[in-house]
Structures are given as structure tokens and as C-alpha cells.
Amino acid sequence: MVNIINALFLVVLALVAQWHVHAQVLVPAWPLAVKNPYLNTWYFGGSKPATLNNVWPNLWNGSITGWFSGVQVDGVPYRIMGDDSVPPSNASTQLSVQITPTQTIVSVQTGPVNITMNFLSPITATDLTRQSLPFSYFSVTAASLDGSPHTVKVYSDISAEWISGDDTLIAKSTQDIESDFVILETSLQTPQSFTEVNQHTQDGTSIYALKNGAGVQYGVGVDDVVRNFAMNSTGLQDNIDQNISAHAINTPFDVWGISADLGSVTTTSSPLVYAIGLIRDPAIQFTTLSGNAQLRSSYYRMNFTTPHDMVSFFLNDFNNAMSASKQLDSQILNDATKVSSSYGDLLSLVARQAMSAIEITVSKNADGSFNSSDVMAFMKDMGNVGAGVNAVDVLYAAFPMYLYLNPALGGYLLQPLLVAQDTTSYTQPYAAQGLDANYPNATIENVSHNFGIEQSGNMIIMLLAHLQATGDGSLVNQHYTLIKGWADYVVQNSLNPGPQQASHSDAISAVNQTNLALKGIIGIGAMAKISRFVGMNSDASSYASTAQSYIGQWQNLTISQDKTRLLTSFGSDSSAGLIYNLYADKLLQLGLVPSSVYDLQTSYYITQLASSKLGIPLDTKNPTYTRADWMMFAAAAVTDSSLQSSLIALVHSYAFTAPTMNTPISPLYDPTTGNSPGGANRSVP
Ligand SMILES: *[C@@H]1O[C@H](CO)[C@@H](O)[C@H](O)[C@H]1NC(C)=O
Ligand SMILES: *[C@@H]1O[C@H](CO)[C@@H](O)[C@H](O)[C@H]1NC(C)=O
Ligand SMILES: *[C@@H]1O[C@H](CO)[C@@H](O)[C@H](O)[C@H]1NC(C)=O
Ligand SMILES: *[C@@H]1O[C@H](CO)[C@@H](O)[C@H](O)[C@H]1NC(C)=O
Ligand SMILES: *[C@@H]1O[C@H](CO)[C@@H](O)[C@H](O)[C@H]1NC(C)=O
Ligand SMILES: *[C@@H]1O[C@H](CO)[C@@H](O)[C@H](O)[C@H]1NC(C)=O
Ligand SMILES: *[C@@H]1O[C@H](CO)[C@@H](O)[C@H](O)[C@H]1NC(C)=O
Ligand SMILES: *[C@@H]1O[C@H](CO)[C@@H](O)[C@H](O)[C@H]1NC(C)=O
Ligand SMILES: *[C@@H]1O[C@H](CO)[C@@H](O)[C@H](O)[C@H]1NC(C)=O
Ligand SMILES: *[C@@H]1O[C@H](CO)[C@@H](O)[C@H](O)[C@H]1NC(C)=O
Ligand SMILES: *[C@@H]1O[C@H](CO)[C@@H](O)[C@H](O)[C@H]1NC(C)=O
Ligand SMILES: CC(=O)N[C@H]1CO[C@H](CO)[C@@H](O)[C@@H]1O
Numbered sequence: 131m132v133n134i135i136n137a138l139f140l141v142v143l144a145l146v147a148q149w150h151v152h153a154q155v156l157v158p159a160w161p162l163a164v165k166n167p168y169l170n171t172w173y174f175g176g177s178k179p180a181t182l183n184n185v186w187p188n189l190w191n192g193s194i195t196g197w198f199s200g201v202q203v204d205g206v207p208y209r210i211m212g213d214d215s216v217p218p219s220n221a222s223t224q225l226s227v228q229i230t231p232t233q234t235i236v237s238v239q240t241g242p243v244n245i246t247m248n249f250l251s252p253i254t255a256t257d258l259t260r261q262s263l264p265f266s267y268f269s270v271t272a273a274s275l276d277g278s279p280h281t282v283k284v285y286s287d288i289s290a291e292w293i294s295g296d297d298t299l300i301a302k303s304t305q306d307i308e309s310d311f312v313i314l315e316t317s318l319q320t321p322q323s324f325t326e327v328n329q330h331t332q333d334g335t336s337i338y339a340l341k342n343g344a345g346v347q348y349g350v351g352v353d354d355v356v357r358n359f360a361m362n363s364t365g366l367q368d369n370i371d372q373n374i375s376a377h378a379i380n381t382p383f384d385v386w387g388i389s390a391d392l393g394s395v396t397t398t399s400s401p402l403v404y405a406i407g408l409i410r411d412p413a414i415q416f417t418t419l420s421g422n423a424q425l426r427s428s429y430y431r432m433n434f435t436t437p438h439d440m441v442s443f444f445l446n447d448f449n450n451a452m453s454a455s456k457q458l459d460s461q462i463l464n465d466a467t468k469v470s471s472s473y474g475d476l477l478s479l480v481a482r483q484a485m486s487a488i489e490i491t492v493s494k495n496a497d498g499s500f501n502s503s504d505v506m507a508f509m510k511d512m513g514n515v516g517a518g519v520n521a522v523d524v525l526y527a528a529f530p531m532y533l534y535l536n537p538a539l540g541g542y543l544l545q546p547l548l549v550a551q552d553t554t555s556y557t558q559p560y561a562a563q564g565l566d567a568n569y570p571n572a573t574i575e576n577v578s579h580n581f582g583i584e585q586s587g588n589m590i591i592m593l594l595a596h597l598q599a600t601g602d603g604s605l606v607n608q609h610y611t612l613i614k615g616w617a618d619y620v621v622q623n624s625l626n627p628g629p630q631q632a633s634h635s636d637a638i639s640a641v642n643q644t645n646l647a648l649k650g651i652i653g654i655g656a657m658a659k660i661s662r663f664v665g666m667n668s669d670a671s672s673y674a675s676t677a678q679s680y681i682g683q684w685q686n687l688t689i690s691q692d693k694t695r696l697l698t699s700f701g702s703d704s705s706a707g708l709i710y711n712l713y714a715d716k717l718l719q720l721g722l723v724p725s726s727v728y729d730l731q732t733s734y735y736i737t738q739l740a741s742s743k744l745g746i747p748l749d750t751k752n753p754t755y756t757r758a759d760w761m762m763f764a765a766a767a768v769t770d771s772s773l774q775s776s777l778i779a780l781v782h783s784y785a786f787t788a789p790t791m792n793t794p795i796s797p798l799y800d801p802t803t804g805n806s807p808g809g810a811n812r813s814v815p
Contacts, residue, residue, distance in 0.1 A: 157479060158791045160227065160234045162187050162197075162249045163266035164482040166489055167510035167569065168331040169408040171195045171292075173234075176792030181224040182236050182247075183209045190512060190794050191329035196289025196353075196383065197406075199247070200361050201240050201272075204280050207361040208240035210247065211286075216354040217361040231462045231481035232455040242280050244273045248401065251482050252451045253458060255535035258505070260451075262429040262490040264408050265337075265444045267451065269401035272392065279394040283345075284402055285360040287387030289353065290316050290379045292336040292408060295328030297380035303350050303370060306438055312348050313339040313441050314386040319375055324415050324570050329512075331570070337407035338386050339441040345391030350374070353385045360389050403448050405441055414491050414508050416546060416565075417573040419555035426491035432500045470775040472782035479785060483794055484531045487512055489570075490542060506549075507542035510569040513796060515635045518564035519572045520547055523581070523633035526588040527759040527797065529595060530717070537599035544592060548609045550574035560619045561585040563634070580631050583623050583646055586616035587653035591714045594656040597663060598718065606660050614669065617657035621676055624650025625683060635757065635798055637807070638707075638749045642700040644688040648723075649711040651680045655720045681722050689727075695734035696727070698749050706734065707749040710760040712767035725769070732768040739776055744784040745801030746777075755807065758784060758797040 159172040170190040173182060186194040198212030200219060207219040225244065228235040234249040250267040254260040272282045290301035293316055300320070306313040315335050322332040340346060349356040351371030360366050366389050374384050390402050412425040434440045462481065466474035493504045509520050509528075516524035525543055532539040551562055551574065560582030565572040579585075590613060593606055606613060623630070624647050632638060632646040658673035687700040698705040709731055715723045738746050745756040746764070758781045765777035784804050785795050796806040 157229070157786055157795070159188075159190075159794045160229060161251065161479075161482045161486075161794075162234060163251060163268070163406050164190075164486045165251045165266050166262075166264050166408075166486055167512065168334060168410070169264045169266065169406070170486055170512075171197065172794055174792040179792075181238075182211050183222055183224070183238070184213055186213050187211075189329060192793060193295060193328050193330070194291055196291045196385065197286075198288075198353075198357065198385065198387075199268075199270075199284070199286040200357070201245055201270075201285070202281075202283040202361060203241045203243050205363060206241060208238075208245075210238050210240065210245055214353065214357065217358045219361060229475075229478045230455075230459040231478050232459055239275070242274060242276050242278075243282060243395070244275060245282075246271045246273075250452065250455055251486070252455050253481060253485050253535065254451075254454065255485070255532070255539055258429045258490050259433050260430075260447075261485070263434075263440065263444060264410075264428065264430075265405050265440065266407075267444075267448060268404040268406055269448070270404075271398045271401045272395045273397045274395065277396070279396045282392040282395045282398075283365075283389060284392060285357075285366075285387060285389040286338075286404055287353075287356065287360075287385035288336060288338050288406065289383050289385050290336070291383075292316070293330070293334050294318055294332055294379060295326065295330035296332075298378045299332075300375055300377070301379050301384070302375045303384075303386065305348075305350070305370060307348070307368075308342065308438070310342055311339055311438065311441050311445065312342045312346060312388055313337060313437050314348060314350060314388065315437060316386055326569070331408070331410060334408045334410045335437070336386075337405065337409060337437055337441065338388060339405045339407075339437075339445065340388045340390060341403070341445055343390075345393070346388065347390075348386075348388045350386050351384055353383045356385050356387050360387055365389065365391075401448075403445060405444050407437075407440065407444075409437065409440070410570075413489050413570060414506075415571045416506070416508075416550075417571065418550050419553055419574055419576060424493055426493050426506065427500065429490040429492055429505065432492060432502060470778045472775070472779050476778070476782055476785055479795065481531070484528050485535070487528070488539070488543065490539075505542050506546045507539060508546065508565075508569070508572050509543060511564075511567065515797060516564060517581075517634050518567035519569045521564040521634065522547065522561060522585045522588045523563075523635075526592060526633075527763075529592055533595060533599050537596055538602070540592060540596045541600065541602060541605055544589070544596065544605060546572060547589070548605060548612065552609050552612045558582075559615065561589045561616050580629065581634065583620055583627055583630050583650040583653075584632050586620050587624075587649035589613070589616060590620075590653040590656045590660070591649070591718065594659055594718055597660065603663055607664055610660075610664055610666070613657070613660065614666075617654060617673060620650035620653045621673075624654065625680055625687075633757075633760075636748055636760075637752060637755050638698070640699040640702065640705065640749065640751065642702075644684070644697055644700060645707075645709045645711050647684055647688075647700070648709065649714065651677055651684055652711060652714045652718070652720065652722060654680065655715075655722045656718055659718070659720070677720075677722055681724075685724070685727060689730065693730070694737075696731050698751075705749065705751065707751075708746055708756070708760055708764045710748075710763040710767070713763040716767050728767060728769045732770050732773060735764070735768060735777065736770065736773055739773070742780055743802050744804050745780050745799065747801055754800045754802065756799060756801045758795070758799065760797075
């Protein structure tokens, strides 16, 4: 077990060590409220980042999610977030930005005080209620710079851009104002179930909330009007504009704002904490080949049903969430630093990205109660990297993160794929690529494709990784025959993959890819262990000896004639590249691949370092193309720790020093320029 985790660390935990404390961090984008596929708002930076008070935050995909904040210090207004020239305000000066796995912290100077904004999206992978709750924290503290107290008033609002990708639609406003909380809610006047426009959900309700108390006021209405009131001496009037549903979201833009008068402050004793949420129910429509469409709810719905329940729990949980998040941040960064100094930075950037791609759900029984033993998780394809919902090759890339944080999550992600294919109506001999492409609809399709070895190998490898990390044999016991069918398929095809392709986005068209063949062979070795676990001993022996025989033949076909490296195509002695699937042999501790092979490929990567700016190509025939996730897998499978650090450092350079993009980082990039093909591809690295 310990060794498995160590192998994982190589992949998951290598990316940061020093915390970034700079006036500006050079990364493509910083996570702000990044909790699930639809509550996924970032600050887009890029190579010449503007300060947070000169830009609008964006949904991951690049459309504005209006979010404005300002303060009044001794009555003087300062804008601290958002790009609106109304109301007029004095310039605040951005002092520092710090990113940890769960927090993004921005400090600004507003005249005689420092204001610190903390954007916290907690990661609680073993607490499914908290993890699935679609809320993030935005908290604000103030500290006087001259030692004297100053009056501080904080204001913040969101627009209805959070609830629709089409701003010509009409929103409506509801609110729940009670003695304990101010809760402002917005949804489309006519929600459209399970529908997306520009990657936004069209059936959600956004929530902006603050604890109520002395000095707390709210206002809903036209942006300039509400912000003017909030930032001048009149203040918000607890007014809800009754005209919101008389016009489109953008004519004019309305905002939902809440202010708090902190009084005279030297140093705030506790932060002012806003909750920002985007709730939907049901969350996922899961459709099997029988046509049966199951409506599934987010896991947290078993605990909370009303916005008041959710907000009350979430805001009262802030101190606990903050201390647990700080603890997780330091655990991740400590583990990462043991691997390489630049690993922690990368994890700080991608931890929320990886966790926010998934939603954890439960089904309902016939009587309407929840079935708490039917947990399934669904991953949205966020950027064309894989193929669809629970894209099997994207799960494979992200799996180490889930194994590290809570391996049961991996099982919840595999479960719908297994259930959907374990029927007589699914007749492909290999595993499906995913559950179609129409998130939040998860639909199995009985279609043929060219990724049979890739996806079957991925499924078997992930099933064994999950089994080893959890000891939970329920998936492999229940679906043994299905999984064995995939194993038999890779037995038949791995040594002759022909035109089959590896992961959807590898963009290698060569025939007989050795890295793909290796995945199939490792899949056979993994199946031997699964068979042994379920007591099918003759299957186990047969798969084990096949895997042994194949790996010998594979070596003969894959080692270059001059014995300097592994080829990327059988029989093509000029081919070279990343053989990243070696990682699976390490992860599963199969010991299938001889150490001489690791050493050989390690020495090849060493020869490539001098000419590599940001990475090594997946295949040297396509020198403008590599993937950050596969670079990390390759790094995890080398036998030289200094090479390992160097490979991780290349990915770090791609992410941190050459941001040519301003969207959340994509795993696909040009290893010389850092550009992303198509400019937009992004998914869980
Ligand atoms: C956003 O999604 C659309 C498809 O809905 C796609 O065409 C576009 O490239 C994406 N943009 C980014 C920045 O990911
Ligand atoms: C103000 O912020 C800067 C940058 O984060 C920090 O160095 C300084 O100590 C802060 N001052 C106070 C009084 O908090
Ligand atoms: C504050 O702004 C509102 C909206 O523009 C305006 O009606 C009000 O008169 C302003 N109050 C002061 C004191 O300027
Ligand atoms: C309500 O909105 C409509 C459409 O934008 C506008 O014509 C009308 O003047 C507004 N009424 C009020 C009272 O603001
Ligand atoms: C949710 O409800 C379950 C069952 O009542 C309880 O054990 C769990 O602690 C609750 N979780 C939270 C975060 O309140
Ligand atoms: C709840 O889900 C489990 C797992 O899918 C299933 O075995 C069980 O039959 C379900 N319970 C009910 C009452 O449907
Ligand atoms: C599944 O698709 C294959 C073609 O890929 C087809 O031959 C087969 O009949 C389909 N199975 C069912 C049950 O529809
Ligand atoms: C999901 O299915 C529903 C029908 O049940 C449909 O209205 C909706 O457009 C689908 N969503 C997507 C993203 O295709
Ligand atoms: C793929 O490799 C196998 C085994 O070496 C060989 O028999 C087959 O001809 C190759 N296929 C192609 C298209 O090169
Ligand atoms: C590999 O090639 C060598 C030399 O041709 C041969 O002796 C050996 O049997 C081959 N091994 C396998 C497993 O095919
Ligand atoms: C990257 O995304 C673009 C569009 O956003 C798409 O055209 C291109 O095919 C994608 N590349 C890959 C390798 O998926
Ligand atoms: C828009 C605004 O309030 N501007 C103020 C900026 O600060 C100076 C003095 O500190 C004021 O004179 C301006 O009115």
C-alpha cells in the first residue's frame, strides 16, 4: 500500500513548493470559485495579466460571470474586483497573489488599509456531502497600515451571467431574508432541464449570501444603480427591483449585491464571509441502452434541500473549512516537495480544476427517498481532451489525483460506465469511450470506435488501481464477465494494434503504436491480479503468462536497433517519443516491464533535455505536440530522480512562465511555444 501511494506521489504530487507571493502570478488563469462543472469561475491572466480590479471573472470556458467587489475606506470608494467604471472610485493597488491547492488569495491596498480577498473552494474528497455542495467561499479581511483605525465598508455582487450562457434570456429573482442570513437567488424565468449554452447550465439557481446582522444591507437591480448606492454615502436600501423579469439579462445587466459595514477597523478579528453557489436538482440524467433515464441528485441533497439549509450549514462551517483546507494544502505541498520543488506549484494550480470536473450523485428509490448506497460520479469533458462524459482516457489521466485524495471516488466514476455496458444490448467487444458527449446527460451508446485497446486497457488498469487502494472488490466481482471480455480483447489485439489510436487527444496517427500496445499488455497483467482476487485462478494464470510472453515480444519489437531508446511504432526504427504507459506498471506494482527497459528510456529522455524548452513531444514525428499529464506520467516512470525533477520542471515552465493562453491550463500544448492546439483545449491534467 505504501509503495502504491509513493508511486502516486510521483505523478500527483509533483507540481510546487514555494508559494507564489507576487503582485501578479504568471499563470494562464487563477481559480476563484471552482467547485463543480458549472460553478467554475476563474480570473483569466495570461502573459500580461491585468489586476483583479480591471477584469471580469470568467466561466472556465471564457464567458463573463459578473462578480464585482468594492470597499469604502473612511468613505472613499475603491473597486477591488471587476471591471466597471461605475461607480467612480479610487484606484486600489494589487499587492500580492498567492495560490494554494484550495485557495487563491489576493491582497490589495486601498488607501490606508490592506484588504485581503480569499477565494476558497474546499476539497473534502472523503466527505461527499461537503465535496458535492456546489458552494465556494469569498472572504474579506482588512488591516490598517498606519496603526490607526479606519472605517471600512465592503460590498460585493454577482450578475445573472452565472445562470445562463445566453444573456438575451430573462432571469427572475427570489430572496430569503431572515434574521440569520441574507440569501439572494436568481434563476432563469424558464429554466431548461439538462441543457447547456456556452458551457453554462440553463437549469441552475445562483445564490449569493452573507450572515445577516447590524450593518448588513442588500440590493437587487440595475448594476450601475445598485453599485452607486453601495459605494456612496447613501448605501444599499434593501431594495429588490421589481422590473427584473421585464427584460433580458443584458438589457440592462442586473446585479444581486450585499454590503456590510465593518465599522472602525485596525485589524478585522474575523473575516467577512460570502457564500457563492449554483444549485441544480436533479443534477444528472443517466440513460442506459434500455432507454431508461434515471434522474440523479447531487449527494448533498440527502442532507440539505432548501437554500437556507445549505447556506446556513456552509457559512457556519467556514472556520472548520478554512482550517481543514489549510491542513490539506500543507499536506499536499509537503508531499509534493518530497518529489520535486516545482511539483507543489502545479498542484496548487490544478487541484481545484481536477476536483471541480466531477459531480457526485445518488439515485432515488421508487418512494422518492434517496438510495444512499447507489453513489455514482460523473465527469464533464471540459475542453475536447477526451470523448464525452466520464471520458475513459481523461479518467485515466486524472485517476492518480482521486487515488491520492480518496480512492473510492475512482470507483464512483467507474460505476456508471460498468453498469451501462454490463447488458446484452452493449455488444462491442471493447470498452466504450465514455457516456456520450452531452453532459449533464450521461448516455451509453453501443457504437464502434478505434480506441478499443486504449479504453479497455484503461478500464482494467483503473479497476485494479481502485481495488488495490480500497480493498473493495464489489466492482470487479459484480462485473467480472464484462471486464474479462475486455481483457480477452486486449489479448487478441495488443501485439498488433494496427491503426488503433491511443488517447483521444494524443494526435498520433502512426500505426502499431508501442505505447498503446504496452497499455494493452499491462491491462492483461492487471487482469491476472483481478482474476486472482475474485478467485478465478485459472484465468489468473492464463493472463499472467500471456502478459509475460507479450512483454518479451513487445521489447523485441520496441527497442531500437541501436539500443538507445524505445520506439513509438513497431518496426519504425526512426521513431521516438514518450512511452508514458510505463507508469501503469509502476502504479500497479506489476513488475511486468524489466528494469532495463526503464533505464533505457530514462537515458533517452536525458538526451532530450538539452533541446527541450517546455516538454518532450509525445512522438518526435509531431514535434509541436505534447501533453502535461503524459509528461508527468513519464516523469513518474523514470529511474533517475534528477531527470524526474527536470521533466516536472519543464511542465512547470509551461504552466508558469510561458502563459500564452489566458484560460485554465490545458494538458495539450506545443513543447516549444506553450501554445495549446485550437487554443482552448483544457481538461483535468
Ligand atoms: C468554449 O466552448 C465552446 C463550445 O461550447 C468552444 O467552441 C470554445 O472553443 C470554448 N472556449 C474555450 C476558451 O474553452
Ligand atoms: C499588507 O499587504 C502586504 C502584501 O501582502 C504585506 O506585506 C503587509 O504586511 C500587509 N500589511 C498589513 C498591515 O497587513
Ligand atoms: C448614491 O447613488 C444613487 C444611485 O445613483 C443616487 O440615487 C444617490 O443620490 C446617491 N447618493 C449620494 C449621497 O450621492
Ligand atoms: C422595466 O424594464 C423595461 C424593459 O427594459 C423598461 O422599458 C421599463 O422602463 C422598466 N420599468 C422600470 C420601472 O424601470
Ligand atoms: C449528512 O447526513 C448524514 C446522515 O444524517 C450525517 O451522517 C452527515 O454527518 C451529514 N453531513 C453533513 C456534512 O452534515
Ligand atoms: C440502491 O442501490 C443499490 C446499488 O445500486 C441497489 O443494489 C439497491 O437495490 C438499491 N435499493 C433500492 C431500494 O432500490
Ligand atoms: C451494437 O452495435 C453494433 C455495431 O457496432 C451492432 O452490430 C449491434 O447489433 C448493436 N447491438 C445492439 C443490441 O443493438
Ligand atoms: C439532455 O436531454 C434532454 C432531454 O431529456 C434534452 O432536452 C437536453 O437538450 C439534453 N442536453 C444536452 C446537453 O444535450
Ligand atoms: C503491426 O505489427 C505487427 C507485429 O509486428 C505486424 O504483424 C503488422 O504487420 C504490423 N502492422 C502494420 C500495419 O504495420
Ligand atoms: C527476442 O528476440 C531474440 C533475438 O531474435 C529471440 O531470441 C527471442 O526469443 C525473442 N524473444 C521473444 C519473447 O520473442
Ligand atoms: C482542441 O480544441 C479545438 C477546438 O476548441 C479542436 O478543434 C481541436 O480538435 C482540439 N484538439 C484536440 C486534440 O482535441
Ligand atoms: C472617486 C473618488 O472618491 N475619488 C477620491 C479619491 O481620493 C481623493 C483623496 O484621497 C478624493 O479627493 C477623491 O474624491
